[in-house]
Amino acid sequence: MRSSRRAAIVAAAMAALLPVTACGGEGGSGDNTVEVFTWWADGGEKVGLDALVGVFDTRCPAQTFENGAIAGGAGANAKQVLASRLQTGSPPDTFQAHAGAELVDYIAAGQIEDLSSSYDDWGLREAFPPGLIDNLTYEDKIYSVPANIHRANVVWTNKQVLAKAGVTQAPTSMAEFVDALDAVRASGVTAPLAVGTDWTQLMLLETVLITVLGPDEFTGLWSGDTDWRGAEVTKAIADYDRLLGYSNGDRDALDWTDAERMLMNGRAGFQLMGDWEAADLDAMGFRDYYGYFTFPGSGETFQWLADSFTLPRGASNVDGARCWLETVGSSDGQREFNTKKGSIPARTDADPVNYPPYQQSAMADWKTATQVPSCAHGSACSQGMQEAANSAVAKFSTDHDAAALQNALAQAAEQFATS
Known part of the structure; x- marks a missing residue:
């Protein structure tokens, strides 16, 4: 089963984090499981993830979510495990990363795919503010979909x-x-x-x-x-x-x-x-x-800062990963996720009335404060x-x-x- 394979990979990575020679781009898992790798393992972060999964299940009924979360604040532990998996050619189907300069390392290593055409297909260039699009762009390409703004x-x-x-x-x-x-x-x-x-x-x-x-x-x-x-x-x-x-x-x-x-x-x-x-x-x-x-x-x-998701090169379930990414950038996905996680949506068409008091104040500040x-x-x-x-x-x-x-x-x- 795919879940057993993932568990074995993670266990090996946590134990050693050593480079191993492997063929890149394994053919696929033979199922429609989408492994989503995050550090949202508990508390409000897990509540937000669960809400996003609910939207994914509705929008992508042919796909099955698999939680690949690794606990640890700011992703310190998760990034170590992820680095080992990317190096050994065993990536998750999609992984969480902070939008911005942090992605440059993955881009330079050829470990994540260009999502620029998907931005056009999903209408994200119009949904996200121009300044955010600029921050997401590296050498005229975009490599992640932000779920929020913190x-x-x-x-x-x-x-x-x-x-x-x-x-x-x-x-x-x-x-x-x-x-x-x-x-x-x-x-x-x-x-x-x-x-x-x-x-x-x-x-x-x-x-x-x-x-x-x-x-x-x-x-x-x-x-x-x-x-x-x-x-x-x-x-x-x-x-x-x-x-x-x-x-x-x-x-x-x-x-x-x-x-x-x-x-x-x-x-x-x-x-x-x-x-x-x-x-x-x-x-x-x-x-x-x-x-x-x-x-x-x-x-x-x-x-x-923005939590975003990527499409790793060599992902087993590319169609499922793309459905997850489209969900992450969608209006309903961002609403359900951010109302639970304490962040605000990256989209500009969000209605503040749907959000608790803190998020309403942050949404107002995002429009007027110096970023x-x-x-x-x-x-x-x-x-x-x-x-x-x-x-x-x-x-x-x-x-x-x-x-x-x-x-x-x-x-x-x-x-x-x-x-």
């Missing part, structure tokens, strides 16, 4: 913790944020800012960089137009280090959901995380107890740069060597420049 620069709060500390308004500057953190700590919360492992730390650093540099210079960090060795980056790293001083000492051992639990159980008052947290908190019955605001000083900026990409989630940088940045902030979490962090990020930007 916002990264959002701070989530525990209303009860903040009320006890006397914090009644959302901070709008770094100084006000520090005052709020001090107030929460004074109320008895040891670590007022919940932080998780390396990629969540990179998210926090990015938001500080946006605040200090502004959107244009921040975007220039990834295009090469802004100097990583400049004085403003030095200041941002100092501000970031100050914020880490308000966080939990075990941050390097926690995934984002572990940090989220700190927020829920009152062991923290704030957490910087993407807006998938809204769906996760809602799914766990916490809707009435949390608040949110854009990171202080970046309220006019929308740091975006900037995220390296932590692949829209700004390649996977090589992403891995180097994660390693650099992980090291900084322990040694707090600001000069070393700035130098490591500058060297990584030079090594992995994508434009």
